[in-house]
Amino acid sequence: MSGSLVASDLSVRYQTPHGSVYALRHVDIEAHPGEVIGIVGESGCGKSTLVTALANLLPANAHIDGSIRYDGVDLAKLDAHRQRLLRGDEIALVSQDPMTAFNPVLTIGDQLVDFQHHRNDLGRAQKRARIAAMLDRVGIADAERRMRSYPHELSGGMRQRVAIAAALLTDPGLLIADEPTTALDVTMEAQIIHLLRELRREYNGIIIVVSHHLGVIAELCDRVYVMYAGEVVEGGEVDAIFHDARHPYTQALLACDPARFHERLDRLPTIPGSLPSLTQPPPGCVYAPRCNRAFAPCSTIAPPLVTLSASHVARCHAVTR
Amino acid sequence: MSPLLAVEDLSVTFARNGVLSRLLNPVPLPGFNVIDGVTLSLMPNETLGLVGESGSGKTTLARTILGLVRAAAGRIAFEGRDVATPADFRAMRRRSAMMFQDPVASLSPRLRIGALLTEPQVIQGVPMPDRRAAAKALLALVGLPSSLVDRYPHELSGGQARRVGVARALAMKPHLLLADEPTAGLDVSVQGDVLNLIGELKRELGFAAMIVTHNLAMIRHVSDRLAIMYLGRLVETGPTQDVFSAPMHPYTATLIRSEPIPDPRRRSLRPAVTGEIPSVFRRPAGCEFHTRCPIVRERCKTEAPAYRPMGTDRMVRCHFPLQKGGQEREAFSHASVNQRGN
Numbered sequence: 001m002s003g004s005l006v007a008s009d010l011s012v013r014y015q016t017p018h019g020s021v022y023a024l025r026h027v028d029i030e031a032h033p034g035e036v037i038g039i040v041g042e043s044g045c046g047k048s049t050l051v052t053a054l055a056n057l058l059p060a061n062a063h064i065d066g067s068i069r070y071d072g073v074d075l076a077k078l079d080a081h082r083q084r085l086l087r088g089d090e091i092a093l094v095s096q097d098p099m100t101a102f103n104p105v106l107t108i109g110d111q112l113v114d115f116q117h118h119r120n121d122l123g124r125a126q127k128r129a130r131i132a133a134m135l136d137r138v139g140i141a142d143a144e145r146r147m148r149s150y151p152h153e154l155s156g157g158m159r160q161r162v163a164i165a166a167a168l169l170t171d172p173g174l175l176i177a178d179e180p181t182t183a184l185d186v187t188m189e190a191q192i193i194h195l196l197r198e199l200r201r202e203y204n205g206i207i208i209v210v211s212h213h214l215g216v217i218a219e220l221c222d223r224v225y226v227m228y229a230g231e232v233v234e235g236g237e238v239d240a241i242f243h244d245a246r247h248p249y250t251q252a253l254l255a256c257d258p259a260r261f262h263e264r265l266d267r268l269p270t271i272p273g274s275l276p277s278l279t280q281p282p283p284g285c286v287y288a289p290r291c292n293r294a295f296a297p298c299s300t301i302a303p304p305l306v307t308l309s310a311s312h313v314a315r316c317h318a319v320t321r
Numbered sequence: 322m323s324p325l326l327a328v329e330d331l332s333v334t335f336a337r338n339g340v341l342s343r344l345l346n347p348v349p350l351p352g353f354n355v356i357d358g359v360t361l362s363l364m365p366n367e368t369l370g371l372v373g374e375s376g377s378g379k380t381t382l383a384r385t386i387l388g389l390v391r392a393a394a395g396r397i398a399f400e401g402r403d404v405a406t407p408a409d410f411r412a413m414r415r416r417s418a419m420m421f422q423d424p425v426a427s428l429s430p431r432l433r434i435g436a437l438l439t440e441p442q443v444i445q446g447v448p449m450p451d452r453r454a455a456a457k458a459l460l461a462l463v464g465l466p467s468s469l470v471d472r473y474p475h476e477l478s479g480g481q482a483r484r485v486g487v488a489r490a491l492a493m494k495p496h497l498l499l500a501d502e503p504t505a506g507l508d509v510s511v512q513g514d515v516l517n518l519i520g521e522l523k524r525e526l527g528f529a530a531m532i533v534t535h536n537l538a539m540i541r542h543v544s545d546r547l548a549i550m551y552l553g554r555l556v557e558t559g560p561t562q563d564v565f566s567a568p569m570h571p572y573t574a575t576l577i578r579s580e581p582i583p584d585p586r587r588r589s590l591r592p593a594v595t596g597e598i599p600s601v602f603r604r605p606a607g608c609e610f611h612t613r614c615p616i617v618r619e620r621c622k623t624e625a626p627a628y629r630p631m632g633t634d635r636m637v638r639c640h641f642p643l644q645k646g647g648q649e650r651e652a653f654s655h656a657s658v659n660q661r662g663n
Contacts, residue, residue, distance in 0.1 A: 042508035043479075156375075157597055185374040185535060190579040190592040212508060215538075215581025219588055238585040256509040257583050259538035264562065267520070268513030268542055274478075 003071025005031045005054070005174055005206055010066035012049050012058065019279050023049040025230045026066075028305065031206040031223075033173070036196075038221030038238065039210045042253070044275050046230040047210050051178050054208070055093050056083045070174065088118050092167035096179035098159035101166075102151040108162055109147030115166045134165045139195055157188035161195065173205040180209065181216055193219050214257050218242055223311070226250045229275055229286040232305075236312035247314040249287045285317065293318045323401055324362035325529045326386065326497060331359045331395030333378075333385050333553075352393075353601050356382050356553045359395070360628075365496070368523070368530045370544030370561065372537065372576070374598050378553035379533045380422070383499045386531075387419055400496065415445050417497035418490035422505060424482040428474035434460075434485060435470035441492045459488040463518060480511040487518060491526065498523075498530045504539060516543050537580055541565050549573045552601055552609045555628065559635035569631060569642040571614045574653040593653060608640065615653070616641065 012024040024046045031037045041047050052058050054068060056075055068075045070090070078086065095101050102111055112131040113124060122130070128147065135143035138161040151159060160180060167175055177196070181189040193216065200207060209220050217224055218238060225235040226247065234247040245251045252271045254260065273290035276282050282289065288298040295318065297303075303317045334352035342350065356378050363369050373379045384390045386397060388410030397404045399413045418441070421427035428437050435456040442449050449455050457467040463484040474482060483503065490498055503519065504512040520543065523530060534540050540547065540561070547564045549557045549572065557570040568574040578593035594613045599605055605612050611621040620640055628638040643653075 042510060155597055185598070186537070186576060186579045187374065187592070187594050188597060189581065190589075191595065193581060194592045213581065214509075214583035218583045218585045219581045221585075242583065242585050253510065254583070256513055257538070258509070258513070258542050259580060259583050261542070262565075265542045267517050268539075270513040270517065271510035 003173060004033065005029075005068070005070050007050075007054070007068045008066055010050075010053065010064070010068060012046075012053055012065075013063050014059075015061045015063065021278050022281050023062075023230050023278060024053065025281065027232050029225055029232060029235070031174075031208060033206055034200075034204050035223060036200055036207045036209060036221045038217040038224040039208065039227060040212065040214060040217045040224060040253075041227035042212055044229070044278070045227040047212075047227050048178070049230075050227070051093075051176055051208070051210050054174070055091055055176060056087060057093075085118070088170060090170075090172055091174045091176070092170050092172035094160075094163045094167050094175070094177040094180050096182050098156055098163050098183060099151065101163050102159065104151055106150075107147065108149050108151065108154070112147070112162075112166055112169060115169050118170065130169065131165070134169055135162070138162070138165045138168075138199075139191075140165070156184055157191065160184060160188075160192055164192075164195065164199070168199070168203070174208070175203070175205060176208045176210070178210045179212070182211070182213070189216070196220060214242075214254065215259055226253070230278055230281070231286055231315060233287065233316070234312075234314040236308075240309070240312045244312075246308055246312070246319045247287075247316050248291045248293050248318065250314075252290075252292075285315075287316075291318075295321075322364060324398075325365045325367075325400060326363040326531075327396075327398040328359060328361050328386060329396040329398075331382070331385065331397065332357050332393045333381055333390055334393040354393075354553060354604075355601055356385060356392075358628075359550075359553075359555055361548055361555065361558060363497070363529050363531060365529055366523070366527055367546065368532065368544045370540035370547045371531055371533045371550065372535065372540060372547060373550035374535060374576075376552075376598050376600070377550040378601075379550050380501055381553075382550070383419070383501055383531065383533050387414060387417060387499060389419075415493060416495055417499065418493060418495040420486045420490045420498065420500040420503055422501045424479070424486040425474055425477070428482065428485065430474055432473075433470065434472050434474070434477075437474070437485065438470075438488055438492060441489060445493060447493070459492055462491070462522070463488040479507055480514060483507065483511075483515045484518065487515070487522070491522060491528075494526060494528075496528050498528050499533070500530060501533045502536075503532060503534070504536065505534075512539065519543075537576060549576070552599065552604060554609070554638065555636070556610065556638045557636065563635065567643070567645045568653075569635065569637040570610075570639045571616055571643065571653070572610045574643060575613070575615070578653045608638075610639075 007027055007029045010027040014021040014023055039047050064076050113127045116127045131147060132143040135146060140146050140161055181192050211217055221238050224238050224241040225232045228249045234250045245254055255269045258268055271290055276286055284299040284301055285303045288294045297317050303315050305313050305315050306319050307313050332354055333356035335355050336352040337350050359382060371379045381390055385392050404410055404413050435453055438456040438459045439452045456470050460467050460469055465484050504515055544561045547561050548555050551572050557573045568577055575593040596613045607623045608621040608626050611617045626638050626640045628636055631637050
């Protein structure tokens with residue numbers, strides 16, 4: 001099956017000894033089969049919490065409000081067993097660190113066989129044949145030999161390719177790649193971006209790419225959600241986000257990326273100030289204390305999600321001014 | 322003007338000193354050249370960017386310059402004097418400083434920030450009537466509140482820890498700052514902060530800096546000159562603007578070309594190179610980049626190119642350096658697509 005993913009009014013708070021941490025607040029996102037969705041933001045913006053919530057892997061001290069519907073089914077309301085089935089079968093995660101994603105004492109081949117545990121119809125030999133074909137598809141030469149390798153025998157880039165192969169072996173309807181190129185060198189990053197682009201041609205599920213790297217998002221995604229301090233502050237087509245950003249935070253974030261300037265800058269742009277406390281989020285707009293366009297209501301009234309066009313939204317008072 | 326730092330033909334060898342290797346080979350095997358014949362210089366007040374992928378030896382080179390790794394061959398001169406013995410290196414380290422890669426890990430978790438900031442002076446035996454006041458002055462220098470003196474490293478944010486790293490490095494008013502990946506792991510909005518701080522202090526205090534990084538987008542704004550490393554050797558050096566606008570070595574062109582562009586209208590069609598950086602344990606014959614070079618020719622596979630000057634201020638290690646406007650350059654141009662889905 002491959003259906004749409006819709007999170008509406010999703011909030012996550014962690015109970016800690018120091019009080020509640022409001023890690024995610026009133027998040028609305030949707031993703032449809034065939035789309036590559038980007039989630040971009042800096043550390044502490046809640047992108048990891050969002051991904052963990054989508055994969056249903058939140059820790060026990062997390063409390064979820066709102067809903068995450070995948071193919072019409074509310075994920076949060078499923079029992080643990082059905083959630084587990086869904087993760088193995090429908091939702092796959094490629095994590096940031098390709099080293100720790102694998103068990104160091106088992107060969108790649110053995111681990112990839114285990115990834116197909118849900119395929120009761122296949123024997124071990126058939127599973128190994130599928131693995132060889134998949135490794136070949138993600139660009140690993142000499143797949144048969146690589147299946148007998150241990151994770152430490154592979155380079156970082158190769159491990160990330162294997163991780164992508166592992167995710168695809170489960171035939172997921174939803175593939176989440178959390179910072180898939182952050183641990184890699186720039187030449188390998190370009191190759192992994194290229195691989196993900198190639199794969200999406202034959203893959204008709206949803207791909208969600210989470211990254212703090214604006215370049216990676218611009219290269220890969222169709223639609224983008226920009227997050228700040230636990231909220232989605234702007235969402236839209238990738239072109240609109242990069243060329244017609246409306247939220248002051250998105251604009252500031254884009255302005256900070258040194259890759260956008262080719263002439264040497266004497267001072268690199270920054271965003272003055274720091275993230276608000278997530279234990280006591282401000283009553284108004286979360287970005288107001290750092291915003292250069294803040295006016296009276298920003299510090300007291302939480303801004304609504306303003307629809308700018310059919311696919312472009314921003315959570316800001318100033319966009320309608 | 323004479324250079325502040327001059328490195329000549331520097332090599333670093335890591336021995337194969339495993340127990341098994343020694344038992345099996347009564348005649349010791351030659352070691353691995355991790356750094357091989359590096360020659361570079363740094364003028365006072367200049368900022369040099371040392372760029373390469375992981376495994377290129379850039380961190381080892383920085384550590385060798387400060388005497389933290391022993392050189393197998395070559396010469397290091399600092400302020401006109403040869404640096405060879407451990408005593409020479411100690412004297413050099415009094416006037417130079419290193420910012421290590423992981424700012425939190427390089428701060429002892431059991432010491433308070435105040436003690437950490439004044440540790441360099443204590444080690445070097447600099448008299449300090451009031452350690453606390455000295456620490457507060459350093460905090461003020463890097464724009465941190467003086468209340469941090471009594472905090473522990475784990476209580477700092479990533480950006481604050483970097484600032485403490487900068488303050489610690491500058492505590493002895495060095496003439497040379499070696500910064501190893503000063504912005505790795507920082508958000509873009511904070512990265513600019515740390516680099517602006519280093520730039521301001523450089524203007525104020527006057528020191529030369531060598532910034533080790535793999536971040537090309539950042540280094541093009543903060544360095545005067547660039548040195549590109551591949552497998553422990555320099556493959557290209559030159560003024561930053563020139564190297565970016567007209568890279569001569571195919572590897573440099575590849576690095577520049579591989580950077581993802583934060584503009585969906587300029588998506589690149591294909592990766593600039595395939596494969597990955599070979600290991601120094603198995604250096605390719607001939608030109609070491611020939612296994613990945615998009616414009617490789619027969620000669621490159623057998624004959625190692627010399628590191629030779631190109632014009633007045635550039636050096637390149639390539640048989641067929643890219644010419645401005647030359648045909649080969651097209652292999653690296655950003656073939657772009659405007660339609661989506663590619």
